[in-house]
Amino acid sequence: MSTSPQPWHHGNITRSKAEDLLSKAARDGSFLLRDSESIQGAYALCVLYQNCVYTYRILPNEERKLSVQASEGVPIRFFSVLTDLVETYYSPNMGLATHLQFPVQKEEEPEEEPVKYPPQLPPRNFPGGMSANGSKEAHGGESQTSELACASLRDTYLQRLQHLDMSNLPEEHQQSIQEYFHTSLCLDAEQAQNGNPNLPRLKKLTMEICKHLNSEISRTLPTLEAFQRLLDQQLSPGVGRMRSQVYSGQAVSFRLEQITKLLYSIEDKVMFNTILNLGPVPSWSSLQVKSELLGLTTKMFLKVDVETGKIYFKKYKDGPEDKYFVHNKILQLVKSQKVAKLVIVLETEKEKTLRKEFVFDDTKKREGFCQLLQQMKNKHSDKPEPDMITVFVGTWNMGNASPPHSIASWFQCKGQGKTRDDTADHIPHDIYVVGTQEDPLGEKEWIDTLKSALRGTTDISFKQIAVQTLWNIRIVVLAKPEHENRISHIFSDSVKTGIANALGNKGAVGVSFMFNGTSFGFVNSHLTSGSEKKIRRNQNYVSILRFLNLGDKKLNPFDITHRFTHLFWLGDLNYRIELPSTEAESIVTKIKQQQYQELLCRDQLTIEKGEGKVFLHYDEEEITFAPTYRFERDTRERYAYTKAKATGTKYNLPSWCDRVLRKSYPLVHVFCQSYGCTNDIMTSDHSPVFSTFEVGVVSQFVSKQDPNSVSQGGIKFMNCIATLMTKSKTKFFIEYHSSCLEKFVKSSEGENQDHSDGNIKVRFGNQLVPIISDPEYLLDQHILLCVKSTDCDESYGEGCVALRAAESSYTEFHVTLTHHGERTGTLTGGVQLRTSGGKQTEKLYDFIKVERDDSGAPKGKGLDHNNKGEDVKPADMFDNPLYGSMGKSGGGGAKDSPDCQSSKDHLTAPDPYFSFPKPSDQDSDRPPVPTPRNRSYTCSETKPQCPAPTSFASLHPLSYTKNPVKPSRSEGGMVLTANKPPLPMKSRPGQADATSTKPRDYRDSSELPSKLRPPSRPIQPLPKEG
Secondary structure (H helix, E strand, O other): OOOOOOOOOOOOOOOHHHHHHHHHHOOOOEEEEEEOOOOOEEEEEEEEEEOOOEEEEEOOOOOOOEOOOOOOOOOOOOOOOOHHHHHHHHHHHHHHHOOOEEEEEOOOOOOOOOOOOOOOOOOOOOHHHHHOOOEEOOOOOHHHHHHHHHHHHHHHHHHHHOOOOOOOOHHHHHHHHHHHHHHHHHHHHHHHHHOOOOOOHHHHHHHHOOOOHHHHHHHHHHHHHHHHHOOOEEEOOOHHHHHHHHHHOOOHHHHHHHHHHHHHHHHHHHHHHHHHHOOOOOOOOOOOEEEEEOEEEEEEEEHHHHHOOOEEEEEEOOOOOOOOOEEEHHHEEEOOOOOEEEEEEOOOOOEEEEEEEEEEHHHHHHHHHHHHHHHHHHOOOOOOOOEEEEEEEEEEEEEHHHHHHHHHHHOOOOEEEEOOOOOHOOOOEEEEEEEOOOOOOOHHHHHHHHHHHHHHHHHOOEEEEEEEEEEOEEEEEOHOOOOOOHHHEEEEEEOOOHHHHOOOEEEEEEEEEEEOEEEEEEEEEEEOOOOOHHHHHHHHHHHHHHHHOOOOOOOOOOOOOOOOOOOEEEOOOOOOOOHHHHHHHHHHHHOOOOOHHHHHHHHHHHHHOOOOOOOOOOEEOOOOOOOOOEOOOOOOOOEEEEEOEEEEEEEEEOOOEEEEEEEEOOOOOOOEEEEEEEOOOOOOOOOOOEEEEEEEOEOOOOOOOOOOOOOOOEEEEEEEEEEEEEOOOOOOEEEOOOOOOOOOEEHHHHHEEEOOOOEEEEEEEEOOOOOOOHHHHHOOOOEEEEEEEEOOEEEEEEEEEEHHHHOOOOEEEEEEEEEEEEEEEEEEEEEEEEOOOOOOOOOOHHHHHEOOOOOOOOOOOOOOOOOOOOOEEEEEEOOOOOOOOOOOOOOOOOOOOOOHHHHOOOOOOOOOOOOOOOOHHHHOOOOOOOOOOOOOOOEEOOOOOOOOOOOOOOOOOOOOOOOOOOOOOOOOOOOOOOOOOOOOOOOOOOOOOOOOOOOOOOOOOOHOOOOOOOOOOOOOOOOOOO
């Protein structure tokens, strides 16, 4: 709209940033324009008057003319360009709180180092400059970069040729390659930029080099096809000859791919026919433990047979295997917090429970044993769909170097840190997510490398789910073949954060999908480098949050931090140890002494995260491994922390640049099994980082109750008070989003109660009607809340409330509101549920709990499954982290918010029974929808707290104490109170639904039969302007 950039037009800055700039101006009539956060192509005019910020929308009409949505009664005027609009509103009496007077200038962007050409070439993956999801990547600066780089490419490659030993190559091949780089490379590049992706001169070169290979393929391919058909159960005569004829006209690369696939297929068939069909996989060797009985400690041997579903207890390693329990008689595992002790709760023949206590050599052995038992329980489960999966998340800055021959240790989580035990080596994960930076390989080459490595460690040919590449930043998602049909709604996207946010040498790639009814998001980012660039890294993070487009598009008021049940953020985040270069030798010494905690207290990410500047409410497992950057290549014994440059010596102090963080909805099950780095992959100056997670998932909900006899459910939010950190003079409302609602619900306008010191208190209350009232469904739901303004329909904060918090009674909650990664306020109140009758089934992740070691509880023969006392729980068990150890109602959150206590003074008593409007006629025919699972029974130790930073020159030993155990999953900014869970039910065959067919996925309404399809969601009218 505007012909040239104006100083008062601040582009896509956030609403909170605009308020900060106006507050600093501190003069009535100060103003700026920014892009609207809610409407594409619209703007927001922000004006300061009497220490309050007034925001007016500037909307384009069908003719793309602009108008200000000011006070009623003022004639609407239309403008072709923003400059004319602003000039007009310098005049008084135009419907604004005050006329425009003082434009607020843009803040200067921090200077960035220019890119040195030629830059590292991005891999060629998508034709014609198209991204993976079809969007053009021709943004500002790209064409100029290509022109600058293209002129230098020829010289760069010719220089490389001079240093390359080509003596063993045929002379005609050497001449062809040199001729291509001399004359043809730039012509191919020019055609590619003009939309011709075929690279004809490169194809001519490869055909010439491979002319003898073609004839060899034609001779080899029929033989391999015949061999493959021989291994099939049914022979299909003639197929091999027909395929060979078809292949003869294809490109060499395509035919090589067919050969590769055939070799893999033959290997898999031989593996299946000669090994798996000959009998069960051999049982694992016996594991020595110590057994405690009547105060006496004796040696015992445990043996898990996954195939037959039995666990054996033996007095001698080679003793008889007569004492065993079947998988459905193993009720629960209870892990000790401090020692490597494990209690196995078993069901005896007389339906009584028996506790057996064992002490392992170390916690790693115990974890491996527990994973074996979980695998056995999962394998023999009679449920048609899994309720728990494991996810591998790995990140590696490859340093523009090809990987070594073997990268198996990465996927086996071998090396430093929290690693897997050898007993769990063979257990494959369900999903593998691999993020790379400075990746020199093409997509196909890297994916084949990953598949081959996984096939070597798991004997499984994993399926490619998604891949997304931005220059040399890449994310790949692979899954077990049996999960291919459980994964849907796959999206991928990328965001550039290089110079002027136009270059893709820095940025992020992301992938999201649904696993049955649970949503997952994964972001791989490469942020700005340099020890002094932490502010720029923080800005990179916010840009990725705002502009990475993943997940359910109906959740457009929310950024990616609230769109997924589980969000994992990985990559080379480039945060450094903040110490002067003179401390380099001291840092290396402390690394050799494994004094990591002292260095982590100076870790920029830990500091920035602790101050709420980045990764608000994200969790990271405790770091117990050495810094992964900057190593001397081909060794892990030395850090190369100095680098000679024209301007002098540059220091890259050893740092934990490569990280994995996660953020989940409150009260969902997620447990980190491992987090560390490899020792034996040394081609890069970074070490690969691995992490694995145990995650609860759900399948599509199918009610077992008669829909005609089920009572209507209800969700009631009461006494809700939002405290917003804003100076905006406006009114507010709440939008409620959830898959348990027919559509999003918009509250009535809230009551502004206070406006002082940059905060506004707004009072709300609402009743919601869920589509299904079955507690098996409803207690697993989450309500996403978005506080919006009536003037611009923009978000002032988002949060999430887990309905499980109100499982049995009215429960108060305290939610931290965030927007674009910043804390913007709090929301306190109460929630009350009304559900139909029914109970929840036990999940596989209910199988493990954590026990205190310092309790004086008696070790009885069993656990009392019938104890329903109000405040009674086994004395030696933790408060379940599913509900937290919060005490009485509303106790949590007072510490975090000074307004929490005062808000309680206004609370009214909850309704013992509350009524809801009758459902509409269409509700009775509405199909069930998928839901996320929420329970968690796992704990981990709290990380020691870092002291306040002192001088940079000294690193004194730290003394710290452990805090009470916290749950090993994200609270999502939510604090609440609820009752303790019942102890798990005894597992009996036939308990779960025996249906083996998967229900149809009705998440996409376009798939609904005509009788079941709900009406399309009406467009919400814009709020009336004031």
